[in-house]
Amino acid sequence: MEKDKIKTSEFLIQSLATGVICFMACQTGFVMAWPSYTVANFMSNETVLSRPMSSIDISLLGSLPNVGGLLASPFCGYAFNTFGRKYATMFFGLPYVVGWVMVTLTTDVTWVLVAMAIAGVGIAGQNVSLIYISEIAHDSIRGGLTACSASGFFLGILISYTLGGYLSYMQVVYTHLTLAALTILLIGLLPESPVFLVLVGKEKEAAKSISFYRRVSVTSKAVEAEISKIKLQLDPRLEKMLEAENDVEMTDMLMEKKLEIEAAQPSESAWSSFKKSKSSRRALITVLIIMGATILMGCVVLQVYAEPLFKEAVPTMPSNQCAIFLALDFLIASLLCVVLIDKFGRKFLLIVTSSASGVCTVLLGAQLQFHWAPAWFTVLLIYLFSFVYTVGCAVIPFVLASEVFLPEVRSFCNSIVMAFTWIYTFITLIIFNPLVEAVGLGPVFYFFSVVCFLGAIYSHYCVPETKGLSADEIQVLFLKNRRQSIHK
The missing domain is CATH 1.20.1250.20 (MFS general substrate transporter like domains)
Incomplete structure (x- = not known):
């Protein structure tokens, strides 16, 4: 289509x-x-x-x-x-x-x-x-x-x-x-x-909303088509039909049909809908794994540990000024992600930034353990790792969480993802100091690098590309078996 x-x-x-x-x-x-x-x-x-x-x-x-x-x-x-x-x-x-x-x-x-x-x-x-x-x-x-x-x-x-x-x-x-x-x-x-x-079930209000966001007349065919598209995504029969064909062409054919469904609040709870949706369950597992991997890549603890590292490397620079530069580094990287994510896709950025983050953490770990380069190089590696990580790994899991689920379970699944985000972050921070005391700060960053490379491998083989796809087309990717998804 x-x-x-x-x-x-x-x-x-x-x-x-x-x-x-x-x-x-x-x-x-x-x-x-x-x-x-x-x-x-x-x-x-x-x-x-x-x-x-x-x-x-x-x-x-x-x-x-x-x-x-x-x-x-x-x-x-x-x-x-x-x-x-x-x-x-x-x-x-x-x-x-x-x-x-x-x-x-x-x-x-x-x-x-x-x-x-x-x-x-x-x-x-x-x-x-x-x-x-x-x-x-x-x-x-x-x-x-x-x-x-x-x-x-x-x-x-x-x-x-x-x-x-x-x-x-x-x-x-x-x-x-x-x-x-x-x-x-x-x-x-x-x-x-x-x-x-x-x-x-508020179709008239939906038409006005579509008219506002799409900049078209409320009575136009485009508004009617958009409502039909949303209804299709809400149709409880959608997943079974997509699974039967297991092909994007089936999605295109369905999009041409005006399926009659009740535009009322679903009688089923989000939990009931989730249990019946194979694509949503697979999508949730994928997002949770990616979210956990990206948090365990170490940028969270690096932010916590950045101030003493900055004081050691550049003692003449005020800590507030270092913090401002670090925030600016994150901001520029996130804006670059905004520009690149719909051009190169989620999967590509995840693979590239996970791999690059792995290289940065290996270098940072070696620098912290052996001090093989000048102190200013530590600062450079902190900024470089923060930048590379933010371009993809820090942002894309949240993008995936907002787009891979069917509308009726989207809020429910996002609540689960966000709850696990807090848990992942807590676990990462709570184990950081004991690990540093046990093996040293440098070797801990080697662990982070392993997670980075594993995240890149998982992204390559298990994360489907969702760039430019509608919700129903994304479900097709999660309904396919793993081998088909790899070649997507």
Whole structure:
């Protein structure tokens, strides 16, 4: 089936809407970056708080947002399927506002920690909000627009670090609060996802949404075709028909047929639909493996360990300046991913960046163990590894999670993926220090390099290419046996 090309006006409005939704990711960046440059003040005797924070308090300050995110993840799927993609995204913007309001009103250490935990609830919703982007984006640019969420996150970190270097404590907090409230207001101006509207039987509203995002008349044939396409993806018979033929040509034929289905809320729960969907189960396993592998590649712990490494390698450079440069490195790499992901595909970028990350971690491990190069080379390797990793490995698992599942189980499966993301991150961080104490920092990075190369091999053999494909076409890839998928 020949793919329709995206119009300029359609590209612009979808990009603008994506920018608004990705402003949520900026809020996550604010929450994650804020503790790093407030720690010195919080621990000093001249702290703005009621008392200096202890080392345990500081650990909680950085970790409690993750706890809030983990606890909220199981409820994200329900919220996005019940309230809709738009209103659920707005709802999960509220914890950011509440968190910053609490910080402005209290100097009590306990309440500041509670505020950060509450803000973590917003992080869980922000991650699942990628569904919203994937459902309003044209297939040809879906990957790039979804990847913009990572750019929003790194932009938030960069902005927060920069503000922390030039504004006072309360000025930073008030700025973060204002931007959090503005985010909710801006998202409120966007139409709901047409996929969700069809899912709950609101076809007229879905037609208006498609008209807005596709920049066509609400009565045009293009709107009618898009609704038929969404209905096809929601048809419970779809997977059986695709599995019977197990061929993309079957998908093309089905797309030409106007299947009559009930455009009402499904009587089955997402869990029931998931149990019956072989393609969704296979897709979930694939995404969980890729997500676990990319987290275990070591960039998470490198960020934690970057400050002491920077101090050792470039002691004359202020730590805040190093952090700003690192955030800028991440941001530029994520923007490059936005440009490349729909040109070269998810699979290709995963293979290349996993392999390149493996090379970087081997070199970094050898440098940390043997110091065979000047100290500045350590800094160069940190920036290089961070850049290469972010171009693909850091972003693509989240893109896959937002696009490989059928609409009726998409929110449910994303909640599972995000919950496992928190678990993977926790495991990686919790085993890092014991491993360093047992074998040394350098050899730990050799372990990371092994994971990188294994991730590249798995991506080559087991991850199907989803570039430019619609949801029903993606299901065909997961319904094929492994040998067929390898040659895809």
